[in-house]
Amino acid sequence: MESRTPFHEFDVCVVGMGYVGVTLTAALLSTGKRVLGYEANPAVAGELAQGRLVLAEPGVEDLIRDSAADGTLHVTDTVDGHRLPPVVIVCVGTPIKDGSTTPDLGHLTAATESIAAGIDDDTLVVVRSTVPVGTSRNLVLPILRTRVAEPLLAFAPERTIQGQALAELLSLPQIVGGLNENAAKLAADLFATVTDQVVPVSSLEAAELVKLVCNCHTDLIYGFGNEVALIAEKLGLDAMEVIGAANRDYPRPDIHKPGFVGGSCLTKDPYLLRHSLAGHGHVPELVGAARTLNESMPRRVGERVLAALWEAGHDPATATVLLTGFAYKGRPETDDLRGAPYEPLLELLRGRVGEIVGHDFVVPAERIAALGVRPVTIEEGFAGAHAALILNDHLGYRGLDAEELILSMAQPALVYDTWRVLPPSTNVMRLGVA
Missing domain, CATH: 3.40.50.720 (NAD(P)-binding Rossmann-like Domain)
Structure with missing residues (x-):
């Protein structure tokens, strides 16, 4: 799954190409951005790299197919050894552990560890996975700090309804909270290119x-x-x-x-x-x-x-x-x-x-x-x-x-x-x- 474009020259890296990640990818592509999709499951990554999507969501399949064909979307199953784009958005699943009511944050931990080596002081990392309150600060931030002393970290939740996700991504207000003022502003500027209203929180x-x-x-x-x-x-x-x-x-x-x-x-x-x-x-x-x-x-x-x-x-x-x-x-x-x-x-x-x-x-x-x-x-x-x-x-x-x-x-x-x-x-x- 080699790309002719170096990974860091894409505009955004979306980590986790499940439902949340792939619909966000479609929204970003619709605004003219070049997207690197990182999906750790090789089978899923391979399908998406070919522009094939098994998902009933209006408008998304066409954008994925056309963008994979023209090179504005590249999907990979590994980012090891690569410098990443200036924006990385984490969209991996956070399920409940089988037979319990306890969240399983293993995918989030693994994804954060995978991207940490490819970021620098200027990389904006946005967590979009739904998480218990405090997870971005207490789990994601320490991992990023193994690479960068003061990471640019933000959280921007996904709030779409299935069946009209693309339309809502391009119209609903986007909530943005940052670790610091700079991270919050960068995240707000990013989502302002997708939708008309961004709602900053503290x-x-x-x-x-x-x-x-x-x-x-x-x-x-x-x-x-x-x-x-x-x-x-x-x-x-x-x-x-x-x-x-x-x-x-x-x-x-x-x-x-x-x-x-x-x-x-x-x-x-x-x-x-x-x-x-x-x-x-x-x-x-x-x-x-x-x-x-x-x-x-x-x-x-x-x-x-x-x-x-x-x-x-x-x-x-x-x-x-x-x-x-x-x-x-x-x-x-x-x-x-x-x-x-x-x-x-x-x-x-x-x-x-x-x-x-x-x-x-x-x-x-x-x-x-x-x-x-x-x-x-x-x-x-x-x-x-x-x-x-x-x-x-x-x-x-x-x-x-x-x-x-x-x-x-x-x-x-x-x-x-x-x-x-x-x-x-x-x-x-x-x-x-x-």
Whole structure:
């Protein structure tokens, strides 16, 4: 993966070419910058170097393909021994460790160690990975100081919505916090070339916290909608009737409709915020309660479906169940499976039902098959199934002949329309209805 252009002659190096890194790369390319992408996974780096992108995100694939072809984008799987561009932006993942609620900052540590040898006194390093508050100062800075006495370090969080990331990168305000005034100004100047508004904050920590509180607030809003759904079910009421009446022409913040809460951020960032407060004598109770409730929703739905199968006279052990909508959300559409409700549902249903078949309007069939689920078309999935669960709100469901599909199922048919995407007249189970 050799480049004819020396690495340091690119304008920006983006470290970590996952979702955050590759969409930021596209935004930078759209402004005329030359971008060096550094992706430690050789297979991913090789695909991107050829301009190939497996990502459902409008506008991004075209920019990556065209820029790889004309040389304004070069992707490498190593930067060892190379002097880096004047700006380095770190976008690696910060997942939660398996089986715990503790963040895994190993990728961030490795990425920072990899770039440290290639920076100098004038290199601006921007952390864009979502991290616990204090990580930029306490983890990234000491590593950079092994190379430079006073690094130019800033934090600028990613805050886009999947399905329209490129448009939002070019329009939303960018938050910037710096280790010092010079670093903050350089980072602000960089992002001012991408979007019209840059919002400076006083420190690295303030910028880190902005990202976490944004996502935790969203999780809390969604959680309250789910709480209303559970309350309505217990009281024999329709949650959407209650929410709709409460919101109509009323000048207070809208109550969000119930539904699954997924994605890579909302399922992780509440734990990063809680981790930030370890040792500070405070537990963010609302943040934890919302996350616990939202995580419980897929299993609650699955348990209701299993009970309803028995009530309908179907032994779950011999039943065929269709899961449709594997991506964590349907609008804006995405193929992202991270934090999607299918995971806890598969865990619950496997071994309890006869067969699970799967469909999604965006996620390729081979990715569904890789989950151990037989991929089907939507018509094949409904035909003969004893139960069908609609897991996201993709617009594709609006055009279905729901009545005909349900008639093709084993009778009595059981359909759980989690997001209420089928016509109201359709006789199905819905979240928030007893």
